Amino acid sequence: MIRPASKVPKKLWHAIRIVLIITLTLIVVTPPTVLHAWTTNDLNTYQTKYPWYNPNDTCGNAAGGGGGPANLTVGKDFSLGPLTDSVGRRVNLMKALMSDYHLTPEQAAGPVGNFMAESGGINLPPDINEGEHVGAPPKFSGGYGWAQWTGPRQVSFINYVTPPSNPAYMASKSEHANDAANYAWLKKELNESQKVTIDAISKTSSPEDSAVAFEAAFERAGNKVLDTRKTNARQVYQEYQGKGTAQGSTGTGGGASTGSGGAGCTGPSSTGTGIVGKYAFPLIGSKKVVLNPGMFRNGTADRGGHPYIAFDILANPGTPVAAFLSGTVTEVTTDKCPGRMISIYNAESDLVVSYLHMDMQGNAALGATVTAGQQVGKVGPPANGCGTPHLHIDVAAGKTRPGCRREDCPAANAAKFRDIGPQLFQTYQVLPNN
Numbered sequence: 001m002i003r004p005a006s007k008v009p010k011k012l013w014h015a016i017r018i019v020l021i022i023t024l025t026l027i028v029v030t031p032p033t034v035l036h037a038w039t040t041n042d043l044n045t046y047q048t049k050y051p052w053y054n055p056n057d058t059c060g061n062a063a064g065g066g067g068g069p070a071n072l073t074v075g076k077d078f079s080l081g082p083l084t085d086s087v088g089r090r091v092n093l094m095k096a097l098m099s100d101y102h103l104t105p106e107q108a109a110g111p112v113g114n115f116m117a118e119s120g121g122i123n124l125p126p127d128i129n130e131g132e133h134v135g136a137p138p139k140f141s142g143g144y145g146w147a148q149w150t151g152p153r154q155v156s157f158i159n160y161v162t163p164p165s166n167p168a169y170m171a172s173k174s175e176h177a178n179d180a181a182n183y184a185w186l187k188k189e190l191n192e193s194q195k196v197t198i199d200a201i202s203k204t205s206s207p208e209d210s211a212v213a214f215e216a217a218f219e220r221a222g223n224k225v226l227d228t229r230k231t232n233a234r235q236v237y238q239e240y241q242g243k244g245t246a247q248g249s250t251g252t253g254g255g256a257s258t259g260s261g262g263a264g265c266t267g268p269s270s271t272g273t274g275i276v277g278k279y280a281f282p283l284i285g286s287k288k289v290v291l292n293p294g295m296f297r298n299g300t301a302d303r304g305g306h307p308y309i310a311f312d313i314l315a316n317p318g319t320p321v322a323a324f325l326s327g328t329v330t331e332v333t334t335d336k337c338p339g340r341m342i343s344i345y346n347a348e349s350d351l352v353v354s355y356l357h358m359d360m361q362g363n364a365a366l367g368a369t370v371t372a373g374q375q376v377g378k379v380g381p382p383a384n385g386c387g388t389p390h391l392h393i394d395v396a397a398g399k400t401r402p403g404c405r406r407e408d409c410p411a412a413n414a415a416k417f418r419d420i421g422p423q424l425f426q427t428y429q430v431l432p433n434n
């Protein structure tokens with residue numbers, strides 16, 4: 001007997017429906033990301049994995065670290081922008097983290113990539129309960145908010161942002177959380193109970209490594225999905241680069257909370273790191289830290305009369321000096337001021353960047369690895385040999401700086417120096433004005 005033809009598609013359709021239902025169920029009941037409080041055991045595990053981590057060092061490692069905890073203040077009007085602009089929201093959160101914690105774009109991409117992997121997904125809704133697709137007040141079961149905080153951390157989050165806490169970012173516990181509430185709590189955790197996180201991601205130099213470090217230090221997720229976190233971090237990093245040269249042009253987020261160096265850190269006010277591509281402006285702060293801004297004009301920078309390619313940027317003593325390119329410290333010595341000279345070699349481009357006339361104290365150590373924008377020292381005090389305090393920066397081919405001074409620079413050595421005028425000009429442009 002021949003079976004009626006219509007029966008087969010009907011059965012097939014039934015099977016497809018079952019597969020669909022199972023798939024959808026799996027998506028909805030995917031194991032929750034579980035955040036839990038940082039325990040002594042976690043700390044020990046972490047230090048075994050990352051021996052450089054010192055829980056008492058809030059200024060990062062000898063290489064300058066992440067700039068220390070930022071100011072806790074978050075404006076009540078802090079917003080990443082409309083939920084419909086997911087790219088803008090992601091990039092704005094990156095900018096806020098860069099500004100507040102003196103992170104490079106690569107480092108700031110890690111936390112954002114993690115939050116994209118949490119239940120809220122790519123537009124980082126501030127008021128989403130785990131497994132739901134619309135915003136709501138916190139239910140205190142499962143995760144809630146950007147990081148899908150659970151358990152005691154979720155309770156502390158909501159207590160921190162509702163009355164009698166002041167400022168109260170939400171009028172009551174039955175309100176929807178907003179971006180300001182999420183960012184205020186995120187900063188509270190990053191500055192206090194989870195401050196290991198900033199140290200951890202400050203040691204990384206790629207969005208992927210930062211995503212993994214952030215998961216290990218902060219999320220400690222039940223469902224790690226590391227590949228998703230890494231892919232997300234790379235995505236938002238690229239989105240930032242697409243928008244990175246037009247600072248301040250996206251949304252209302254990012255700049256709403258202003259950072260300042262943490263207590264006990266000799267360093268940066270972390271108000272500005274000018275990054276364009278792989279280059280960072282070698283001083284940290286606003287445009288105002290440069291006391292000879294006229295050196296930047298016509299798309300390049302003035303060489304200030306050196307007989308080889310080099311640049312003198314005038315700044316007050318103590319102004320934090322940032323790595324212009326990432327790399328490894330290959331030389332730490334004393335220059336004529338006397339001041340500290342540090343050379344940092346970037347293997348990828350086979351270039352060595354040298355920073356001269358710095359303070360003798362608090363510099364990156366020989367052998368340290370630094371990323372562009374990371375603090376490596378600070379401008380030294382006035383001294384006979386070098387006149388007005390300034391940072392001298394030059395870039396040459398090879399691992400170490402060719403011997404060259406204003407008074408004496410052999411032609412063969414002079415030929416090794418490379419013109420970074422255009423990169424200095426561009427990175428200066430993206431520093432905040434004030």
Ligand SMILES: [Zn+2]
Pocket residue numbers: 306310311312392393
């Ligand atoms: Zn000079």
